[in-house]
Amino acid sequence: xxxxxxxxxxxxxxxxxxxxxxxxxxxxxxxxxxxxxxxxxxxxxxxxxxxxxxxxxxxxxxxxxxxxxxxxxxxxxxxxxxxxxxxxx
Numbered sequence: 001x002x003x004x005x006x007x008x009x010x011x012x013x014x015x016x017x018x019x020x021x022x023x024x025x026x027x028x029x030x031x032x033x034x035x036x037x038x039x040x041x042x043x044x045x046x047x048x049x050x051x052x053x054x055x056x057x058x059x060x061x062x063x064x065x066x067x068x069x070x071x072x073x074x075x076x077x078x079x080x081x082x083x084x085x086x087x088x089x
Contacts, residue, residue, distance in 0.1 A: 007042035014038065026055040033088055040083045048075040 006012040016038070018031040039046050053070040 003038050004041045007038065007044045021060075026052070036080075036088055037085070039080045040085065040088065043080055043083075045080060046078040048078060049073070050075065 003014050007014055016035040018033075018035045019029040020032050021029075035046070050073040051070060052073070053068060056066065057068040057070055058065050
């Protein structure tokens with residue numbers, strides 16, 4: 001609820017990792033849908049950002065970072081205008 005209120009007020013952006021956690025292998029996991037619910041209720045767009053290569057740089061259960069390359073891709077903005085809770089699926 002706090003995230004939705006902040007988005008509606010226009011005072012903040014919200015960063016959410018929809019997979020919920022880092023994974024040990026560089027494979028996209030199933031998304032949790034809460035990010036979509038928050039954006040829909042706030043009627044704010046979603047800016048998808050893909051961060052690729054972190055599995056090799058930072059292992060899930062290890063404190064240390066290793067040298068490597070991480071690629072960041074910013075995808076087109078996705079509108080939630082007019083979407084409702086019934087549209088989430």
